[in-house]
Structures are given as C-alpha cells and as structure tokens.
Amino acid sequence: MQLPILQPVPTLRKIELKPDVRAEAERIVSRYPVRKAAMLPMLHLMEREFGIVDESAMAYIGEFLGVSPVKVLSNYTFYTWFKRAGTGKYLLQVCCTLPCALRGSDLVVRHLEKRLGLKVGESTKDGKFTLRKVECLASCDTAPVLQINDDLHEHLTIARLDQILDGLK
Ligand code: FES
Structure with a gap:
C-alpha cells in the first residue's frame, strides 16, 4: 500500500495589519454578536489587503476571531468567490x-x-x-x-x- 504524500507544514509569516485595516477589522467584528460570525467579511478584508488569503492570513483570522485555522480554511475553500494562488486578474x-x-x-x-x-x-x-x-x-x-x-x-x-x-x- 502506498502512503499518502504529506505536504510540508507551511512556515507562517507574522501578519501585522496597517492601523486603518486593523481598525476596519475591529469595526467589522463589532457588528456581530460573536466574533466568529465575522468570518466572511474578515476573509474579504484580508483578500482585499493581500490579494489572496494564504495560510498566514488564515492563522491571523483564526486568532483574531477565536477559531481554529482549519475552521477558517473550511470557510475559505467552501466559497468559490475567494481567489486562490494562481488565480488570474x-x-x-x-x-x-x-x-x-x-x-x-x-x-x-x-x-x-x-x-x-x-x-x-x-x-x-x-x-x-x-x-x-x-x-x-x-x-x-x-x-x-x-x-x-x-x-x-x-x-x-x-x-x-x-x-x-x-x-x-
Ligand atoms: S441558477 Fe441561480 S443564478 Fe444561475
């Protein structure tokens, strides 16, 4: 039996949002009764800021909203409108x-x-x-x-x- 090929764990970069973007993130979260409900607008915000939402951005969102990065990943990959690496203009x-x-x-x-x-x-x-x-x-x-x-x-x-x-x- 052939074992599945394991992907290397990505090295995460430290994300520091510009003050205005951080303020917008806080504004977004303040509109919801619980932080994790702000998942989609946060993904849109990060995509607008970075072009695509990579593992580092997902980890940041997870920490910011108090959810696991895999929860962020599952939302991100469920919706087709988010861009992936290699997506055209x-x-x-x-x-x-x-x-x-x-x-x-x-x-x-x-x-x-x-x-x-x-x-x-x-x-x-x-x-x-x-x-x-x-x-x-x-x-x-x-x-x-x-x-x-x-x-x-x-x-x-x-x-x-x-x-x-x-x-x-
Ligand atoms: S079937 Fe609903 S928009 Fe195409």
Missing part, C-alpha cells in the same frame, strides 16, 4: 446550476474556453483570466449569469460576452 465564474444551464450556460463556458484558450479550472498563461464553473449565484431570473470578480453580468448572450471581455484591460 479576472476570475470568471459561470453559473451552471439548472436555471442557468437551461438558458445556455454551457455555451457561455465553451465560448470562454475557446476564446481564452483554456479549460474550466485553468488560468491563462498571462495571468489575466481564470475560469470556474460555479453553483447558483442567486440571480436565476436573469440567467444565464457570469460573475467577474465582484461584478455580476446577467442575461448573457455570446455577443454581450464578447463585449464584456473586450472591455477588460
């Missing part, structure tokens, strides 16, 4: 749940793969785009939809999709 998330599927999300995915020269889950070599299929983006009545970073694009057609991509610098 533009994260394209195509909803492929039934309402969007019935309205042509598959055509959207195929067009993006062809135009950008990648497959779902990959990034372009220039680091500009990453393509993901995701579950419902809560805009089923405007299907098919695509989220690019924080912006939702609704009622997509291939022509509209090309227009949107042309506008991304």
Whole structure:
C-alpha cells in the first residue's frame, strides 16, 4: 500500500495589519454578536489587503476571531468567490446550476474556453483570466449569469460576452 504524500507544514509569516485595516477589522467584528460570525467579511478584508488569503492570513483570522485555522480554511475553500494562488486578474465564474444551464450556460463556458484558450479550472498563461464553473449565484431570473470578480453580468448572450471581455484591460 502506498502512503499518502504529506505536504510540508507551511512556515507562517507574522501578519501585522496597517492601523486603518486593523481598525476596519475591529469595526467589522463589532457588528456581530460573536466574533466568529465575522468570518466572511474578515476573509474579504484580508483578500482585499493581500490579494489572496494564504495560510498566514488564515492563522491571523483564526486568532483574531477565536477559531481554529482549519475552521477558517473550511470557510475559505467552501466559497468559490475567494481567489486562490494562481488565480488570474479576472476570475470568471459561470453559473451552471439548472436555471442557468437551461438558458445556455454551457455555451457561455465553451465560448470562454475557446476564446481564452483554456479549460474550466485553468488560468491563462498571462495571468489575466481564470475560469470556474460555479453553483447558483442567486440571480436565476436573469440567467444565464457570469460573475467577474465582484461584478455580476446577467442575461448573457455570446455577443454581450464578447463585449464584456473586450472591455477588460
Ligand atoms: S441558477 Fe444561475 S443564478 Fe441561480
């Protein structure tokens, strides 16, 4: 039997937030009855600050909110909208749940793969785009939809999709 390959334990760097970011973190936490309820806004804050939330940032959040780093990791990896290492400048998330599927999300995915020269889950070599299929983006009545970073694009057609991509610098 082959043993699983163990990943080396990452060396954590010490995170010190700038005073204004630290103040924002405290403001966020103060809005919730318990600190751990501020998990998602804290992840967004750290992503905005550092680009991605790495192990060091997760450890910081865990300590700040009083939860284990693995709890932070499970939240971070559950939500598809958080960027991972290697995610391109533009994260394209195509909803492929039934309402969007019935309205042509598959055509959207195929067009993006062809135009950008990648497959779902990959990034372009220039680091500009990453393509993901995701579950419902809560805009089923405007299907098919695509989220690019924080912006939702609704009622997509291939022509509209090309227009949107042309506008991304
Ligand atoms: S199914 Fe696509 S937004 Fe809900």
